[in-house]
Amino acid sequence: MTPQALATQLVDRYGLTAADLVIEIGSGEGEFLRAVRQLGPRVLGIETDAVRVSRAFAAGIDTVRAVFNPATAARVCRRYGVARVLIAGSPATAEPEFLAAAARCLTADGVVLLVGAAALAECQPVEPTLPRAA
Numbered sequence: 001m002t003p004q005a006l007a008t009q010l011v012d013r014y015g016l017t018a019a020d021l022v023i024e025i026g027s028g029e030g031e032f033l034r035a036v037r038q039l040g041p042r043v044l045g046i047e048t049d050a051v052r053v054s055r056a057f058a059a060g061i062d063t064v065r066a067v068f069n070p071a072t073a074a075r076v077c078r079r080y081g082v083a084r085v086l087i088a089g090s091p092a093t094a095e096p097e098f099l100a101a102a103a104r105c106l107t108a109d110g111v112v113l114l115v116g117a118a119a120l121a122e123c124q125p126v127e128p129t130l131p132r133a134a
Helices: 003-014 031-038 050-058 068-082 096-104
Strands: 021-025 040-046 063-065 083-087 106-115 118-123
Touching: 003 031, 021 031, 021 068, 031 040, 040 050, 040 068, 050 063, 063 068, 063 083, 068 096, 083 096, 096 106
Parallel strands: 021 040, 021 083, 040 063, 083 106
Antiparallel strands: 106 118
16 A cells, blocks of 8 residues: 555544644654645654654655654654654554653544554553643
């Protein structure tokens, strides 16, 4: 499936609008986020590789060079606001630190999408249990 087709599916499934923010952790050069942005939502990449961050910026995708952790989540929320959708594909996504950071970075109806080699899992909190970032 192409990035454009996946982006369309994402935007349609969650009813995303220009008021919504989509964050991708491990966003690389921003190919998927470019497709999402063309459909209206705001986008932000979080990437550790400096070369990929530079290429994403050159393509017009805001990208933060950082490891995603609670401190990064707090900075991102202060600067960009909370996200409706957070997408991650790293093995670190099962770590409690990652999950706590993700929870603080989402709107009340936000979702975390964990992308694996063979599956996509949607995670939604049953009830807010962590304070939102200030």
